[in-house]
Amino acid sequence: MGKKIPVWQILLLIxxxxxxxxxxxxxxxxxxHGILAMVLxxxxxxxxxxxxKWSYLQSAMINKISSSMEAVLIFITVGMLVAMWISGGIVQAMIYYGLKILSPxxxxxxxxxxCAIVAIxxxxxxxxxxxxxxxxxxIGVTMGISAPLVAGSIISxxxxxxxMSPLSDTTNLAPAMAGAKLFDHIGHMVWTVTxxxxxxxxxxxxxxxxxxTSSATTSDIEALQQVLKDNFNLNPLLxxxxxxxxxxxxKKLPALASIFIGAMVGLIFVPIFQGGSLADAACYELYAGYVSETGDAFVDELLTRGGIxxxxxxxxxxxxxxAFAGVLESSGMLASLCKILLRVAKTNGLLIxxxxxxxIIVNILCADQYISIVLPGAMYKEEFENRRLKAKNLSRCLEDAGTLSSPLIPWTTCSAYMQGALGVNTFAYAPFAFLNWICPLISLFYGFTGIxxxxxxEEEYEEAMARREEEQKRAAEAIEA
Structure with missing residues (x-):
């Protein structure tokens, strides 16, 4: 073990x-990726x-990655599921019937x-x-609605x-960092999302x-539905x-098993509903993703995706x-930052x-929602446990602030993507992404009211302490080895 790292060196790293x-x-x-590796x-x-010692830091990195390996496996399985659900026509059916609710x-x-339906x-x-x-x-701009307002509703x-989707990488990452179960995490977010x-x-x-509004844009929707109908079997059984x-x-079946089973059902649906090749889907699409060839550029872009x-x-x-979080944590750098911030967190409301x-600050500083979930998750996990707060309280905070603030900060990867995809400047659409602003405020309100x-x-607390002790023991054994 080394000595306490001076605060100025930690700030220099930041x-x-x-x-x-x-x-x-x-x-x-x-x-x-490369820059973050250099910072590591x-x-x-x-x-x-x-x-x-290097052996200590290496063990810390490996242990940190190992603790979230289930989330990594879920990421891979989600890629398989997306490919199979498109190849089997499931996503197309959801979009087709979802478009029917679109009234000018x-x-x-x-x-x-x-957008919520498609994202789920x-x-x-x-x-x-x-x-x-x-x-x-x-469609929205043609109706006469301002582009920033349309973009705001889309992003919300x-x-x-x-x-809220169990297929989302951040939805899997947040509970992995907090030590919560995926579906417990999703269920707990209903309180703030609803x-x-x-x-x-x-x-x-x-x-x-x-x-x-103008009824002329209805033809655009009907044209998209027609392309889907002409090229895919949209049987409601999908x-x-x-x-x-x-x-x-x-039923609270483990998320990894649920998603894998969902992917396999999609694979079976490929020959049953779409007349596709089961062998091609298994040998190519599960890894490389589905490639749409309807001839319609928009539909092909929409559906060409997925795969490991x-x-x-x-x-x-x-x-x-x-790995970066593992080094910060094992060297005491995170603990030093935590102590500074936790000086003001006298109550559970202040902790939240x-x-x-x-x-939000990590999103502003690091420009990436993954880091804004990983670092705070590692920083505050033990403090939530010490105060006997369930892990899903922490994981919800990570999503309410980390995930939802990412498209509102102009230089983040999410914001850059949204600006490019929707053609609207972040400063223009951000005020209209109402859900992204309201959800963190409700989360804050719950923190102070206890709702x-x-x-x-007592049993859960003892299990958490035993788990922490076991993790520390494994880390110590790895260092000695």
Missing amino acids: VVMVGALMFTVLKKEGYM CLACIIAMLNGY QIFLVASCIL ATGSSWTTAGTIGVALMG GAYLGDK PSLIVSLIIYFILGLGVD FIAPILVVVMAI ESMFYSTSLCLIAL MITLFTC SIEKMT
């Missing part, structure tokens, strides 16, 4: 990390200069709901905004669906009342797959971020406020 990541995102528009190396150097008279409300089906806010979101932008719906959605939809409805996954979630390969970006960035604040903040039973 400044270098922030500067390098902002340069990468804003100036070079490149990938953050710098963190190791600082730790070693203060007496920490309540366009903003409908676009928010539709695909597990991706990026996929939703970059495909159906683009179509909704064109897309991030709601992403946040009122946020209701308030957002009311605002969109009121704003939409003054819009002079909904067996998502219903099965929901039932397994309700599609999850490599998220998985690799997550692994590097976890600090957690939400930290997620939905669940505490551990």
Whole structure:
């Protein structure tokens, strides 16, 4: 073990990390993986200069990654599921029937709901905004609705669906960092998401009342539905797959098993409903994803995705971020930062406020929602346990602030993507992404009032302490070895 690392060295590391990541995102528009790996190396150097051995740091990185390996496996399985649900026609059926709720008279409300449906089906806010979101932008602007307002409704719906979908990478990452179970985490988020959605939809409805809609855009929707109908079998029996996954979630079957079974059901549906080759789906599409060849450029872009390969970006960035968190944690750097911040967290409400604040600050500084979940999760996990607060309270905070603030900060990867996909500047659409603002505020309100903040039973607390002791013991044994 080394000595306590001076605060100035920790701050130096943070400044270098922030500067390098902002340069990468804003100036070079490149990938953050390499830069984050270099920052990881710098963190190791600082730790070693203060007496920490490489074997200790390496073990810490491996242990941190191992603790979230279930989430990594889920990432890979989600890629398989998305590919099979598209190849089997399940996603197409969800989009086709989902479009039927799109009424020009309540366009903003409908676009928010539709994006939520697609995001829940695909597990991706990026996929939703970059495909159906683009179509909704064109339709909304044609109706006479301002582009920033349309973009705001799309982002609200897309991030709601992403946040609540068991297929989403961040929805799996947050409970993994907090030590919560996936479906417990999703169920706990209902407390903050439901009122946020209701308030957002009311605002969109009121704003939409003054819009002079045009029935001409109905043809665009019908054309999209026709392409789907002409190229795929949209039998309602396809909904067996998502219903099965929901039932397994309700029965609290492990998420990895539920998603894998869902993917296999999609694989079986390929020959049954779409007349495709089971061998091709298994040998090619499970890994490389589904490639749509309808001849319609928009539909092909919408449906060409999925596969194990599609999850490599998220998985690799997550692994590097976890390794970085492992070094910060094992060297005491996170503990030092925690002590500074926790000085003001005298109550559970203040602890939740600090957690939400930290997620947003990390998003601002690091420009990535994965890091804004990984670092605060590692920083505050033990403090939540010490106060006997269930892990799902922490995981909900990580999503309410980390996930939802990411598209509102102009230089984050999420914001950059949304600007490019929707063609609207972040500063223009951000005020209208109502759900992304309201949800963290409701989470903060719950923190101070105690509403939905669940505490551990004595048995759960003892299990958490035993688990922590076991993890520390394994880490010590790994170092000695």
